[in-house]
Amino acid sequence: MTVPTSEPPTGACVYDIGYRHYDGARLGRGYVRRSLYTQSLRGAYGLGRSAKSKILPVILFAVMCLPAGIMVAVTVYAHLTKLPVEYTRYAIFLQAVIGLFTAAQAPQAVSRDLRFKTVPLYFSRPMERIDYVIAKYGAMASALFILTGVPLVILYMGALLAKLDFATQSTGFGKGLLAAALLSLLFGGIGLVIAALTPRRGFGVAAVIAVLTISYAAVSSVQAVAYRQGHTGAIGWLGLFSPITLIDGVQSWWLGATSSFVRGYGPPDAAAGFVYLLVVLGLIAGCFALLMRRYRKVGLG
Amino acid sequence: MSVASATYNPTVARLTYRALLGRRRALILFALPLLLLVISAAVRALSGADDQTAGDVLSGFALATMVPLIGVIAGTGAIGPEIDDGSILYLLAKPVKRPTIIVTKLLVAMGVSVTFAAIPTFFAGLILDGNGQHLAVAFGVAAAVASLAYSAIFLLLGVVTRHAVVAGLVYALVWESLIGNLVPGARTLSVQQWALALAQKVADPGAVSSSVGLPTAVVLLIGVMLAATWFAGRKLRTLTLAGEE
Numbered sequence: 001m002t003v004p005t006s007e008p009p010t011g012a013c014v015y016d017i018g019y020r021h022y023d024g025a026r027l028g029r030g031y032v033r034r035s036l037y038t039q040s041l042r043g044a045y046g047l048g049r050s051a052k053s054k055i056l057p058v059i060l061f062a063v064m065c066l067p068a069g070i071m072v073a074v075t076v077y078a079h080l081t082k083l084p085v086e087y088t089r090y091a092i093f094l095q096a097v098i099g100l101f102t103a104a105q106a107p108q109a110v111s112r113d114l115r116f117k118t119v120p121l122y123f124s125r126p127m128e129r130i131d132y133v134i135a136k137y138g139a140m141a142s143a144l145f146i147l148t149g150v151p152l153v154i155l156y157m158g159a160l161l162a163k164l165d166f167a168t169q170s171t172g173f174g175k176g177l178l179a180a181a182l183l184s185l186l187f188g189g190i191g192l193v194i195a196a197l198t199p200r201r202g203f204g205v206a207a208v209i210a211v212l213t214i215s216y217a218a219v220s221s222v223q224a225v226a227y228r229q230g231h232t233g234a235i236g237w238l239g240l241f242s243p244i245t246l247i248d249g250v251q252s253w254w255l256g257a258t259s260s261f262v263r264g265y266g267p268p269d270a271a272a273g274f275v276y277l278l279v280v281l282g283l284i285a286g287c288f289a290l291l292m293r294r295y296r297k298v299g300l301g
Numbered sequence: 302m303s304v305a306s307a308t309y310n311p312t313v314a315r316l317t318y319r320a321l322l323g324r325r326r327a328l329i330l331f332a333l334p335l336l337l338l339v340i341s342a343a344v345r346a347l348s349g350a351d352d353q354t355a356g357d358v359l360s361g362f363a364l365a366t367m368v369p370l371i372g373v374i375a376g377t378g379a380i381g382p383e384i385d386d387g388s389i390l391y392l393l394a395k396p397v398k399r400p401t402i403i404v405t406k407l408l409v410a411m412g413v414s415v416t417f418a419a420i421p422t423f424f425a426g427l428i429l430d431g432n433g434q435h436l437a438v439a440f441g442v443a444a445a446v447a448s449l450a451y452s453a454i455f456l457l458l459g460v461v462t463r464h465a466v467v468a469g470l471v472y473a474l475v476w477e478s479l480i481g482n483l484v485p486g487a488r489t490l491s492v493q494q495w496a497l498a499l500a501q502k503v504a505d506p507g508a509v510s511s512s513v514g515l516p517t518a519v520v521l522l523i524g525v526m527l528a529a530t531w532f533a534g535r536k537l538r539t540l541t542l543a544g545e546e
Contacts, residue, residue, distance in 0.1 A: 024310075051389065056464065056467060091385055096474050096475060096478070097472075097475075097481060100467070100470060100471065100474065101477070103470065104464075150362070163346070168433060179339070180366045200382055200385070201385070202378070202381050202382060202385065202465065202466040203378070203382070203466075205464050205466040205467055205470070206329065206370070206373060206374050206377075206378075206470075209370070210329055210333065210370055210468050210473075213366060213370070213474065214333060214366060214367065214370065217361065217362050217366040217367075218336060220339050221340070221357060221358050221361045221362045222340060222343065222347075223342060223346075224357060224359070224361075225344050225347060225348055225354050225357070226347065227351075228354065229347060229348045231347065234347075270347060
């Protein structure tokens with residue numbers, strides 16, 4: 001604390017008008033990154049925002065968990081010997097919900113910062129571009145992982161309560177979580193890259209959902225045609241062109257899941273499966289690189 | 302002349318056109334029909350002209366996914382962004398009737414969505430099987446009618462809620478696809494099924510099937526369009542601009 005002194009003024013003392021200096025700890029980049037991550041993750045579920053913004057994420061989360069709860073109840077009371085659905089297929093069944101969540105929450109994570117021009121304010125702090133991108137990407141992927149992972153936890157706990165085989169269930173659960181993590185990174189990345197292009201939330205939502213659903217609708221219609229024409233080999237390769245079928249391909253080759261493609265025709269061989277994995281990892285890395293590029297200049301031009 | 306100018310304002314129309322087609326929004330509007338045409342060409346090359354395949358692609362991809370999406374973009378995009386950033390105030394302050402603003406914006410949204418959804422659907426049908434069993438015309442008509450209805454519904458959503466795009470998508474994806482598949486009764490309240498009823502009438506017997514009868518479909522289509530437009534005009538008279546949440 002600087003106290004005005006009673007000594008005769010010498011030189012610089014003329015300018016010392018008693019402002020207090022800050023001499024506490026300077027919290028660095030790590031702290032900023034962590035705060036931004038927490039704030040964005042909470043924001044994705046509407047925590048710390050108005051009641052209205054909680055409605056949609058909470059409804060989507062409930063819709064995501066409800067089928068898991070029903071399946072567990074059925075398994076326990078009907079004494080089934082296995083769960084009605086594989087862990088890895090759960091997210092594929094409910095992909096519309098995951099797509100909506102991504103579309104609704106990715107723009108709110110990045111578009112508002114652009115629209116209200118708060119991004120320059122962030123960067124006036126001891127924070128680098130990579131911190132912002134890591135925090136936002138991490139938060140979006142974590143929010144999606146919570147959305148896709150919690151139902152799996154419900155299924156797993158239900159399976160154990162129903163006294164299903166522990167080893168089988170644990171392996172299945174582990175694989176399911178791995179697939180959910182890949183899916184969260186992929187969807188989060190795609191959502192953020194598209195949303196970061198526009199300061200308008202509504203347009204961001206439409207663009208994200210267009211990419212996610214249109215590509216899926218296109219791929220599955222062409223797959224159906226390929227099946228009817230007997231080109232069953234082509235079905236496995238066509239899945240490369242939409243995010244959710246990419247995840248499906250990776251998990252049916254790598255994790256031994258049953259594919260949700262027409263009649264279960266997944267990637268035709270190991271090489272194809274490896275291509276799927278490479279494309280997924282490439283897309284995740286590409287999304288990160290594109291986000292880094294996007295924030296090189298934070299103006300809206 | 303006086304009747305026309307009471308329901309249509311060329312300046313509002315010009316502004317709406319520029320809002321819809323002047324920004325990156327236009328990219329999606331051009332990309333979606335282009336993708337449909339590319340896929341149609343690929344399917345034609347893969348399987349030759351086959352009516353069954355053509356029907357699947359046109360109903361599964363064009364009518365079920367592309368038309369609602371373009372409807373959402375055109376319908377909410379015609380008024381949503383203006384309400385969102387508050388610039389609608391400058392329009393509302395002018396001596397133009399609120400219903401006139403709504404009708405003008407609706408006509409523009411309808412024009413845009415018919416241009417970008419229905420016409421490409423018709424051409425996709427031609428590419429797929431050269432109008433076999435009148436499928437191209439049938440789905441073109443269905444897509445046009447659905448575009449009109451979606452524009453009216455989503456324009457209303459744009460006036461009513463700030464989350465119009467999400468609400469519209471929930472209707473188009475969750476209600477029509479998911480719930481429509483599980484609960485048959487939900488199909489009666491689906492724009493897609495009403496449009497399919499028209500397609501069923503136009504196409505050769507047995508080529509297209511809808512779970513709604515034609516009279517019901519026509520009555521519901523017209524009723525929904527009129528009700529949505531009237532209600533949107535009414536809501537715009539008492540519009541409150543909320544702050545960002």
